[in-house]
Amino acid sequence: MKHFRLLICLLAVFALVAASCGGNDDDDSGADAPDAAPTAAPDDSMDDEMDDSMDDEMDDSMDDEMDDSMDDEMDDSEAEPVATEEPEVDPCEAVDLEATDVGITSDTITVLVMADVGSPLAPGLFQGSIDGVKAWADHVNSEGGLACRQVEVLEHDSAINPTETTNGFLVACEEAFALVGTTALFALDTTDLQSCSDAHGNDIGVPDFAYITTEPPHQCSVVTFATSRPNSECPYSGRGPRAVQSQVGHAQWALENISSDLHGVYLVPSDLPSTIASTMPQLRSFQEIGIVIDGEPGVSGFTTQSEYGAFIQVMRDAGSNFAYTGSDDQSMIKWRSEAEAQGMDVDSITWMCQLACYTPSFLEAGDVIENTYIWLWFLPFDEVEHNQELADFMVAIDDPFPPAWAAGSWADGVLFEQVVNGIVAEGGPNALTRQAVLDGARSLTSFDVNGWWSPADYSTTENIMPCFMLMQVQNNEFVRVHPSAPGELDCDPDNVVGLTKDWGAEFGG
Amino acid sequence: MALLEAEQVVMRFGGVVALDNASVDIDIGEVTGLIGPNGAGKTTLFNVVTGLLPPTSGRVKFDGVDITRATVAKRSQMGIARTFQKLEAFNTLSAFDNVRVAVEKNHRAKWKHRRVGDVAHEMLGKVGLDEVADVTVGTLPTGSARLVELARALACRPRVLLLDEPSSGLNEDETSSIGELLLGLVADEDNELAVLLVEHDMSFVMGVCARIHVLDFGKIIAVGTPIEVQGDSAVRAAYLGSDEFRGAYVELDE
């Protein structure tokens, strides 16, 4: 329970991960396709799609929209003899819908959302993930459903507990077509997930569209597709060197725009081996692009604010001008509060944090966090005017500042939706099986949540999201600083650094 | 030479002196009495002799060996057994098992050729508790629980038996049978047994003890036969106003 915050850190880490686009052969092929290339200014296509969906909204047929999105997203997967030319034929009318696999009936598709919610000590932790998936399902259903069927959502509480997490996989195997929006920290055993039987007696596992994957068995599960990319080499034995890609665009930006001589302290969330393993790559990547690290202490939930004094001391001794936390928003608040308490000149330092700091509670800390930089791999929640998917999400979730995992689970829903639509477009609504979904997801080389997120390649676990945007806390608000135009992400291929090391052993403590 | 000697024992609790150079010796074949008003230090002396309290100074000798630093269990193995003023029976266990724990612990050294159950039954029989052998001691009346403690102590086959108010909670008949039991035990030369008895029932003490030590405010103020002790002026002063002693005195006079 002391590690919940870490998870948040993990999210951050994954964000870091979200870095790689280049680097690897598989990715190149994806990057070559024009539509899948990082969309630095997706405004145009956005507008089109938005218009389309607006037009079609009242229509009882959804083929147009489906086709359009197919066009946008699936072009690169070349073979798409999609019925683009016959928009008037409704595939749902044309066939008798069948119960094609577990969790599918003639009129429903059942998905299961599993999240760590109910621990006696921390009830409600990732409730946002469940809310996100439900909001997505309601949204899809209100627009005519998926594969001519209504989406039904089952919930499972993995309770921050390995056994309950395994139970969630088991329930999904028996009762759901797929897992959508998985936000479980302790997916230690994915044997059942990867090997349970479908309705046709094949032990192929159940598709798992997850938000985060913290443990190697989950990261490397062949049926798991995480919207927060694990960016790490698979399969992985758990020990020894592992190739990992990291997003460093924000640090690169700081080197170019703040000081070319950045050096400072990087806080490593050290509670779990998995948090260390997912943070160290970014830290080493920072060094790779020229940031000097004066200290890399570990922090945990047990680290008191006054103990941050030791890190302040290191910074003072080294004259640091850079401070980055791989941990959560609370660590940044404690760090900056302690710096002020010790009378440090905080304005001379570039404080930087990742997604974990993008929370209302971070702003509640008040003046002390002023000027902190935060980077994201998706458009921030207030840019609804610049992306229709984000706008839909914000309306459906009905929360002015939803937690990041609500967005992540929604993105899982969209990912699932897109794969399903691809199958339906190709083989009709009765072509929908777990095998088809797995195949569809594995061949998806670029997915960007309809322009809301950085695109990512789902055909490999090593691929990361190359795009980022940077914000700064100014007058107690998150203010976009880069790229300066709202609705844009910076997708420079140099944002990603790939390194291969034994990450567990890299950490010095 | 006395079997058990406590020499010049001093026991301080903070500022309170519970035993002040108290010396006691007891011999085989005798029941020795230890009397004194409440708070005189009788139980403290028992605790020092059995090792539950380390004395501030002074020595305890058993059979000529200095055992002042020996552990409680070691002393027990050497042959010192006791009962307690405030009950320390194993309330959870049956009377039979209370005794069995003692027999089992001393089986190899002292009861080699007999079965544990037989010895335990015999000990319970000696104190007249055969009928309640299977009853949980916690539910027995206080007096019977005391007898369980006595049987348990006997099961250690002691050479020195320290009895702390065994008659409390017993009626007159039971008390006198305990007295007979004690006298029988010490009289049996095979036992080589010495008994030290703390009692408030003066008629009981005067009836069974060969010699009596009188303890007052931690000091031994008199040693002697019952008759000698009763005639001692210091003892009378210590017990002044105490009905129990006067009653006993009167009784003996008759």
Add this chain to the structure above:
Amino acid sequence: MIFGVRHSVVVATLLATLGAVVLAVLTWKGSQVTSESFLVTTYIGLFLGALWAMYATGLVVVYTTTGVFNFAQGAIGVFSAFLYWELHVNRGWHSILALFVVVCLFAPALGVTLDAVIMRRLRTASLVVQLMVTVAIMVLLLSVVGDIWEADTPRRVPYLFGINNGIDLGPSQLPWHRLIVFVVAIAIAVSMRFLLRRTRIGTAMRAVVDNRELAALNGARPNVVSSTSWALGSMLGALGGILIAPELGLDPATLNNVVIIAFAAAAFGALRNLPMAVIGAMLIGLLRAHTGAWLDFGPDFRFAHLAVAPLILLFVVVALPQARLEVGRLAHHLRRHERYTKWWEGLIGCGVVILLAVAFSGGWLDFGIWDPGAWGSRELNSANEAMALALIGLSLVPLIGWAGQINFAPLAFAGFGAFVYLKFAGDSGNGYWILLVGLLCAPLGALVALPAARLRGLYLALMTMAFAQAMSLIFFPHPWVMPIIGTGRQFPHIELFGVTFDDRRGFFLLMVCVFAIFVYGLVLLRRSRYGRRWMAINDSQAAAATLGVPVVWTKVVVYAVSASMAGIAGVFWATVSGNVDSVQGFDLLIGFNIVLLVAAAGVSIPMAGIFLIFIPLFKGFGLRLEDAGNVDFLVTLLDIMTTYGPGLMVLGMVFNPRGAIFEMGRGFSPILPWRRDARAEIAAENAQKREPEIGELGIDRPFTPEEVIAIDRRLGILDEVVPKEGYGTARS
């Protein structure tokens, strides 16, 4: 106490210092020590020490005056900190007002209520019951906090006083907040010391714990005194919680764990010496700050600097002098009926256990209106985990239920067992190695118990807690111990008698059989001389010693047996999930919950351990219920039961120390055809009235004739003063 120049103190101090120096040399970070950085680190250490000293002061005050060691002290702080956040941050009250309401109104009210409803009744309870009840309060308070303030929003409590200005120390500064907290903590400790030593109420407070009856006769009002103590202790806990919260953030588990440091500090003062406790707290604070600043333990021992407190506790336990065997406490002990389970009754019981498990899991039980059906893999998976925990719980039966000793480290032993198994059978899954696990865990149990077995039971409890903490901070996170694997299972499926137990149902039945074997082994053990001896030292260590029973050694043996069982259970526990989370999996709170369950089920009656089988059975049953639908309220009920159940059951022991299971068993036993005696026993017991405490009588009101008789009976002089014939007349 600890000041006396004793060999143990000298040796322990030398060893500790030597160890510290060696460690420091080995792990020196190499960063430059300037006078400024040294100064800053030192004041940080003193400030942390001051915070812990506040908790420790509360612990010592309550322990000195009521004899109860309050494991819930940290949880009171947690609750108060959240309440303060609610009032000050969420509702916008002024900080002074919120502070006043929480510390001066809420906390004393909580303390007095706890005392009046619960603690007062614990005075005469056994140590097991005392500790378990305060642990239960801790768990319950934390659950309530979790339910009221959900964890999905991080919260922050602001500093009470300014943090951003203070005394200038060259380039850095000492903020007023820290200075004030330090001064307040010292002032509180000094004034508490003054209160206890120099004032009338303080004298009464200390007197009451030593001899309640005597103090009452001298005019002290024991209830007022204990309420005052609890109010004070609770206020200190609240203040500590509110002051620590800004340092750590508002996370219930993290905040609560701080109290372990306070335990170590209190132990440093031998639990009663306030100045030494404060010094202990400062020492831990300084050690922690300086190790954090100058030492680098590397990735494999990344939590080592957090282990300062458990190591201090270990040091204290080694240094403390041997405790005297207490006499004269027995009158307060619980009276229990005990009878041996006959060997054939044990066989029947084990058979019933197996049948029940098979029937439940196989869906053979038809509840008429609702047929649960056979368990699916999910039910089996959950039941397997619960079954493994029940096995671990069973290991506590001889320890807690029989010998009356506490062990908060069952999970640590289980984890060690799993570790041993992994090293020997990690490749093959050969089940015969489990026997070796049992053999190797026994010495570990003995080793843990050895230093503390010569002390009072409370130290053993603290020692095992420190051990559990140290293991989870130092041993288990080490990557060599349970290496993470990328895919598949860390722990292979167990193979026994040529069968690989790789499906969940088979594994469930295997564990049921192991459970039955454990239970039957316990039945036989209970009937043996060892079982008797363990029961005996629970009833009276002094008496056992005078019979020649080596008490310390006997305790060590019980721990060894228990650790051995826990280790074997740990193999199954680890194999259930196949992968063990080496950091979170050994959380102390999980261990607390197991201990609570066993205490609730089995503290008063040795064989109550058998009821642990119902935990996995109900777990699977509950999941079936959930699947069946339309029984939401039952599911909710089960949820509440699992969250609050163990805590509430243990609290029930306050009013009925024998526990719910005992009463159930007693209620059912007359049904058994061969247990006609049970009915008579119940009748006899019901006839016995509760006998009043002497101290409760005659102080505020005159004796009634019945009470005179009651007192005479208590004093054992009834027969002497009331002639037998007069019995009836005096009563009527």
